[in-house]
Every structure is written in structure tokens, then in C-alpha cells.
Amino acid sequence: MTMAADVPVPGWKGRSDGPGADRLRWHHMVRTAAGRDEPWDAAFVGFRSDEGVRRNQGRPGAAGGPGALRAALASLALPAPLRALDAGDIAVTCGDLEAGQRRLGEAVGPLVDEGRPVVVLGGGHEAAYGSYLGLARSRAVRAGARLGVLNLDAHFDLRDDPTPSSGTPFLQMARDEERGGRLLDYRVLGISRPSNTERLFRTAGRLGVRYLEDTDCGLLGLDRVEVFVAAFLGGCDLVHLSIDLDVLPAAAAPGVSAPAAYGVPMEIVERVCATVAASGKLAVCDVAELNPELDIDGRTARAGARLIHRVLTGAVAVPRRG
Template structure:
């Protein structure tokens, strides 16, 4: 029998953090996370880390995102919970030998097992190559095998549709599109926060050819919430199972300095959190991955705290399994 723990390389470390005492009024994340899949029982959310710099390295970015899972766990651990949450951490898939493709497939096996167990899966990246591994898991999940319509929403300054000879952090969504074509489907892919100066005309052309819908960062300000909501409503109406991919470089550099490519403009945290809340509240979210946190480049743990805040918001807004076991 395939379980998530058979696909990971590193067992999870215990979650630790501030402790104000026992009782439901003092709950924090580190109280809620179990580490044993066999004993976890019914859980609302499962964490799996993807320790990879290989995709960023191939994409000529600044390595360091392999330490992102540890930093995200550390930032989340002491956050206070408004109500009990049952969570599982199965550990990390590690890409340490340059074999990115093998790591993505192992992540996919872990994700598929957890999704089929009725859990919302939060994948802690890693470079944005994590998104293709998450997709492989969803593509092999029971929900899609039984005909569920997949929707992929990327919060990102970049399309990540590069047509490169070797897969990287810049190629995952083109890989998804080609994989969906092989399965006789068209990828329902949307991007919120695209930065025009960060994407060549060739990438915009590729997006148009694939039917990608997107909003530019300049169209996602605090005064544009009606436009953003309409964009999300149309997306959510067209799918049954959602893969939400959050590249932290969608945020302004002041909020997320610890990424490979900090944003000169970016989408404000209040808007990104509103998007995450709306997607989580739809009850269609199956997998969320958080990518590109590079602790070596972070300042005062701002980027780690921003990513952890978004994870916290998503889980506390979902609160129920996406699909029954």
C-alpha cells in the first residue's frame, strides 16, 4: 500500500513554539500537528515539504529555497489557532542529487495519497518547480480519475511557462499544460499578479496560445477587489478541484524580500489574503503549495511569516476535508 511517508526522504521534526498552557483557549499550531501517518486518524490538513533548489538553479535564480520548508514550519508553529485543527506532517521530499524529476514524482505520490485520504494538502516549497510535483499528485488522485474538473490558480509575478529543454522553476505550468493535453484535456490555468516587466512577449504569447487567463499586478490593487472577485468567481465556477500555487514573489519586496526575484511592484498582502480566503471558502481546494521562500535572503523572517500567515488563513477558512476518504 502506498502512503505519503513511503515517498518522503526526511521524517518530520517535532513542531515547537510558544506555549501559554493547556486548554482550547491556548491552542497554537505546534499543538495541532501530529507526525505519525499511521496513528493520525482523520485529519483536516496534511503538510509535506519539498526541499529543492534544483529548479531555481536551472532557471539561473538564487538558490536557498531548499530551506523554505523548515522556515515556514518555524513561522507557523507559534501562530494561535481560533479553534482546534487536526493536522499531520509527513516530512520532506529532498532533491539533493540534482534529480529534480525523480523528486517531483516522489512528491506526486505523497500528494496523491494524502488527497485520497480526504486531507487538504499544503506543500511547503522549495522553488516553484514544486508546483509540477503537486500537479502530478492531483492528476493521479481519485478526484480527477473520477472526472473532477481541475483548476490551477497561480499567485505569481511570472507565468512560469518557459519552454526550456530541462524542466526548472520556470517551466512547471507549461509541463502541466502538456500533460493535460496528453490526457485529452485542456489545462484551466489562471495567474493573478503577473508583472509585465518580468515576462517576455514570448511568454505572453505562450499564455495566449494556451488560453491562460490572467490579471496583471497593476490590476490587483486594494481598489480593484471587484475585478479580482469576478476573476476568481469565474475561475471557481469552472472547476471542481483546485490547485492553488503561491509564489511568494507575488508580494511586494517589502513584505517578501526573501525570494529569488523580489517584486518591485507586487500585489499587496491584503489582496493576496483575500484571494486565498475566497479559494479556501469554496471548499474546492485540494492542494496548496507555497514556493520560493529563501531564508538566506529573508529580513526579520518577513517572507516566512507572510507565507505562514497565508497558510494559516487558508486552513482556518477551509476547516473541513476537501473530499471524503
């Protein structure tokens, strides 16, 4: 079983409008792991996995997500210079998801210690547990910083299954925190009631999970969403923001394992991302469930890239953590 960390990634390619700091695009400002000793403002790690989706009886293909997200992000214009490090991909092969999650944690932890935001490019939502493993081993969390996990998702992903999958990452986190004598501060925005069994709602209640349903997250519910996010940010020191692209309506994100019949509008999701970025507390953001094989006109990849762009351009504008 081969698990690869820092797999070389193809050079970022995109439109070029000529020299000058006022003509920058993402592909101009990203370098690979060979340049990681130079200063950087944000980092990317890819997680090439759809093993968790397969185990969760979903539609495989999310292993192609990291490449599609990079391609969609590459030509987006930068408002100011932003140095980004691409630390390569963790590739899950031979079905060994658990080893892949551990390797992802080993890659994420040292990057978090640098005090700048890390974006994990999924991959299935099983990436979230690997991101958490990296946060759990970071200096800030080991020193007692309060970790908050905000999941933008149609699903709780609290399944009590015999083996880890894309449906289990947040229950895995909760159990790890319980073993350390802590309660996971886990909140979800965008829950689809028809897509979650009563057992999952009971599990969420037992764990003290706070959530907003998708029907409460429309434009008319913006005040409610802002209160929800403000309360979350007020209770933590570090944020793990997890974006499952199936939180968006199917028209905006068709290329996912489970497209949303209702979903949360892009305007709301982007507003939440901007608020978290501006808090100065963002440590890790994972973007999950993009399946390029199911995408239409690159819509889902473009939506994910725009959210990453919004998160990072907002986060690097605030003072460095630590």
C-alpha cells in the same frame, strides 16, 4: 542519487500559554507521519528543493523553505482545534529534480484522496509540478473532476526550456493535460509585465491562460479580482492553489529569488486565499520560493505562514470533500 520521502521532521516548537482548547497554537496540533492512521484535518508535505531555481538562473536557497515555514507557523494561534499531519519532506539531492517531483506526486496523491487540503511547503516553484502529479493520480481527477489551477505569481512559469525548472511547471502541466485530451484551466493573478517576455505572453495566449496583471490587483481593483476568482471557481471542481511568494511586494517578501518591484498587496492575496478556502474545492496549496538565506527579519516566512494559516483555517471550516 538519494530521494527521501517521509524524512523525519523536527518537532514543531513554539510558544505555549498553558493547557486549554482556547490556548491552542499550531505546534500543539501537528503530528508527524508516525501518527498518520489517526484522524486529521489537513496535511503538510515539505519539498526541499532549489534545483529548479538553480536551473532557472535564480538565487538558490529555497531548499530551506520548508523548515522556515514550519518555524514561522508553529506559534500562530488556532481559533479552534485543527488536527494536522506532517508527512515529512521530499529532499532533492544530486540534482535529480525530475525524480523529486515524481516522489512528491506519490506523497501528495494518497493524501488528496482523504478529502482534506494538502499544503506543500516549498522549495522552489518546481514544487507545483510535483503537486500536480499527485492531483493527476488522485481518485477524483481520474473520475473526471474538473481541475483548476490558480497561480498567485509575478511570473507565468511557462518557459519552454530543455529541462524542467522553477520556470516550467505550468507548461509541463499543460502538456500533460494535452496528452490526455484536455485543456489545462490555468489562471494567474499578479503577472508583472516587465518580468515576462513577449514569448511568454504568446505562450499564455496559445494555451488560453487567463490572467490579471499586478497593476490590476491593488486595493482599488478588488472588485476586478473578486470577479476573476469567482469565474475561476465556477469552472472547476477541484482547486490547485499555487502561491509564489514573489507575488507580494518586496517589502513584504524580500526572501525570494526575484523580489517584486511592484507586487500584489498582502490584503488582496489573503482575500483570494480566503475565498478559495471557503469554496470547499481546495485540494492542494503549494507555497513556493521562500529563501531563508535572503529573508529579512523572517518577513517572507511570516507572510507565507500567515497565508497558510488563512487557507487551512478557512478550508477546514467547510464540509469535507467527497
